[in-house]
Amino acid sequence: MHTRRLMRWRDRLSIATLLALLMLLVAPVASARVDVVVLPERGITTDLKQRAGVLPVTPALDPDPSRLMGLGGFSVFDPALDASAGRMLLSLQVQADEVDGSHVLRVPRRFFQQFDIFILTPDGELRTASLSLGDVRGAQRVGREFAVPFPARVGEPTRIVMLVETAQGSLRPVQLSIQDAEGFARRASGTTLVLGLVFGILLGLVFHNLMLYLSLRRRGHLLYVVAMLSLLLVLGIDSGLLQDHVLPEALLPHEPRIYVLLVASLLVTASLFFQVFVDSPRHLPRLDPWIGRLRWPLAVLGLVQLVLPATYFVAAAVGVQALSSLMLLLLLWAAALASHRGIFEGKVFLLAWSLLVASNLARTLLTLDLIEGSWLIEHLFYIGAVLEAAILAMGLSFRVRELRHGHDEALRKHSAARQLANIDPLTGAYNRRFLEHHLDALVAGKPGAGSSPGMVMIDLDDFKHINDTHGHVAGDEVLRELVRRCQQVLREDDVLCRLGGDEFVVVLRDSREADAVEVARRLHEKITRAPFVVDGCVVEVSASVGVVPRLEGAKSGGDPVEVLRWADAALYRAKGLGRNCIAVYGGDDMPGASPPTVR
Numbered sequence: 001m002h003t004r005r006l007m008r009w010r011d012r013l014s015i016a017t018l019l020a021l022l023m024l025l026v027a028p029v030a031s032a033r034v035d036v037v038v039l040p041e042r043g044i045t046t047d048l049k050q051r052a053g054v055l056p057v058t059p060a061l062d063p064d065p066s067r068l069m070g071l072g073g074f075s076v077f078d079p080a081l082d083a084s085a086g087r088m089l090l091s092l093q094v095q096a097d098e099v100d101g102s103h104v105l106r107v108p109r110r111f112f113q114q115f116d117i118f119i120l121t122p123d124g125e126l127r128t129a130s131l132s133l134g135d136v137r138g139a140q141r142v143g144r145e146f147a148v149p150f151p152a153r154v155g156e157p158t159r160i161v162m163l164v165e166t167a168q169g170s171l172r173p174v175q176l177s178i179q180d181a182e183g184f185a186r187r188a189s190g191t192t193l194v195l196g197l198v199f200g201i202l203l204g205l206v207f208h209n210l211m212l213y214l215s216l217r218r219r220g221h222l223l224y225v226v227a228m229l230s231l232l233l234v235l236g237i238d239s240g241l242l243q244d245h246v247l248p249e250a251l252l253p254h255e256p257r258i259y260v261l262l263v264a265s266l267l268v269t270a271s272l273f274f275q276v277f278v279d280s281p282r283h284l285p286r287l288d289p290w291i292g293r294l295r296w297p298l299a300v301l302g303l304v305q306l307v308l309p310a311t312y313f314v315a316a317a318v319g320v321q322a323l324s325s326l327m328l329l330l331l332l333w334a335a336a337l338a339s340h341r342g343i344f345e346g347k348v349f350l351l352a353w354s355l356l357v358a359s360n361l362a363r364t365l366l367t368l369d370l371i372e373g374s375w376l377i378e379h380l381f382y383i384g385a386v387l388e389a390a391i392l393a394m395g396l397s398f399r400v401r402e403l404r405h406g407h408d409e410a411l412r413k414h415s416a417a418r419q420l421a422n423i424d425p426l427t428g429a430y431n432r433r434f435l436e437h438h439l440d441a442l443v444a445g446k447p448g449a450g451s452s453p454g455m456v457m458i459d460l461d462d463f464k465h466i467n468d469t470h471g472h473v474a475g476d477e478v479l480r481e482l483v484r485r486c487q488q489v490l491r492e493d494d495v496l497c498r499l500g501g502d503e504f505v506v507v508l509r510d511s512r513e514a515d516a517v518e519v520a521r522r523l524h525e526k527i528t529r530a531p532f533v534v535d536g537c538v539v540e541v542s543a544s545v546g547v548v549p550r551l552e553g554a555k556s557g558g559d560p561v562e563v564l565r566w567a568d569a570a571l572y573r574a575k576g577l578g579r580n581c582i583a584v585y586g587g588d589d590m591p592g593a594s595p596p597t598v599r
């Protein structure tokens with residue numbers, strides 16, 4: 001019994017000793033976390049929040065920097081504070097590793113309302129910086145960050161005290177880090193380069209599509225322009241470029257509201273673009289109305305939050321974020337469905353937006369300290385945005401090219417059909433219908449119809465006899481050969497028409513009087529000089545020709561049929577003169593009739 005009690009005491013003692021040893025091990029770790037942070041000469045030191053001392057702010061706190069510097073009572077930063085810290089003081093002691101150097105404290109610029117920083121250098125100099133919306137002092141804006149410079153000495157800690165008031169009541173997304181000044185400057189110029197490229201490309205794409213809209217008037221291009229401008233402005237606020245260079249000073253305090261409005265506008269215009277680009281009313285008739293239904297509350301809340309009192313703003317901003325995420329999910333789902341059904345535009349939209357969402361997700365994970373940071377991941381969102389804009393622009397261009405191709409094809413078919421309606425199927429010459437339109441155009445003086453044209457009318461002599469002797473098929477061949485021979489004499493813009501049977505009319509373009517008669521002579525010669533050979537048989541062919549050298553009278557007179565009557569009269573005269581000759585129309589009594597030309 002006695003021995004058992006002794007054993008129990010021994011057990012108790014050993015457990016206590018073990019605990020004491022453990023306490024000894026843990027205690028230095030815990031105190032080290034509020035101890036001096038040693039900065040390497042080069043590179044980034046992150047997770048500073050976890051290594052800072054913390055003191056909740058009471059109403060009695062005197063924000064006088066010199067008093068704050070003297071404050072004690074900071075406790076180890078409790079990660080639980082991440083979720084609940086509204087106002088607090090953070091305290092850090094930093095010193096250089098082996099070589100003295102200039103460093104910058106990096107603070108993200110979007111997640112807080114007020115960040116007052118006091119730095120007490122080893123020389124006793126007190127530096128202050130104020131980072132709040134619309135009021136930035138003692139800090140440089142670089143991309144999505146503020147940079148506060150300070151010197152770091154070996155063995156002589158610099159004390160940094162930060163008075164923090166977060167907008168969302170949590171320090172969770174605030175990642176504090178310190179980097180050597182030189183490395184930071186290099187990084188800043190890299191960021192400037194990326195942002196310059198991103199904004200240049202995006203503006204180029206927007207401008208290109210604006211031009212396309214102005215020339216083609218297709219709604220898809222206009223919606224692309226508006227959606228991508230919204231994205232551009234979202235990136236502008238996100239990267240700080242808008243606040244630094246575009247937004248007037250007076251608007252800076254309203255940056256969160258403007259940002260929320262831009263996010264709502266981006267999703268509203270993206271949904272409109274989706275409906276037009278993918279033609280969702282046709283391809284996704286059940287899902288499409290939901291896109292429209294979700295758009296209204298998003299648009300209304302996006303606008304209403306602009307005028308809501310500050311107390312309701314956070315709730316409204318969360319509402320817009322939630323509706324935007326819902327809209328994004330709906331659009332991605334719809335795009336996936338369209339893509340599954342083989343719709344090209346669905347695939348393009350899905351690919352483009354997935355890239356943007358994935359790149360944004362990577363950055364969110366980075367902000368929440370869930371993945372390792374790298375230059376690429378930090379800039380991925382901008383690269384994703386450019387890729388998205390470029391893919392959508394290519395999709396639009398491809399669609400326009402396809403539509404244009406279809407349009408050209410339709411035009412080609414249409415003109416072929418028109419051509420057929422105007423062509424004599426036997427000979428390939430124009431038909432009477434075309435001749436009438438052509439003469440109408442001439443009389444009306446339409447552009448392209450030419451000026452001062454003459455007319456030649458040709459009629460084969462005794463064609464009935466040819467038909468009777470050699471057969472109708474041979475007669476057809478004679479008509480075809482006649483057209484071939486005439487075309488060898490005529491210019492490209494002269495118009496050869498078959499009036500019917502064996503009667504043809506040529507409307508000459510821009511002929512002078514002598515030209516029309518000369519063309520008639522050459523036509524007559526071409527028809528009559530060499531015999532026609534049809535199926536090995538020689539067919540004797542001759543033709544009578546009537547010429548109207550100038551149609552100007554008809555142009556001012558306004559009756560195209562009148563011209564045909566003149567040509568017919570001249571032809572009739574040629575037939576009357578014994579056939580196989582040319583007669584020229586020269587007025588009522590036809591004084592210009594030429595002597596018969598007989599072979």
Ligand SMILES: Nc1nc2c(ncn2[C@@H]2O[C@H](COP(=O)(O)OP(=O)(O)OP(=O)(O)O)[C@@H](O)[C@H]2O)c(=O)[nH]1
Nearest residue numbers: 459460461462463464465467472473475476501502
């Ligand atoms: N082979 C063939 N013959 C046709 C065609 N259309 C009309 N004809 C014939 O062409 C002949 C036209 O004769 P007409 O113009 O009246 O007189 P012609 O025999 O030429 O005598 P003139 O004109 O007085 O010298 C008719 O016999 C028609 O049957 C056709 O498409 N093919």
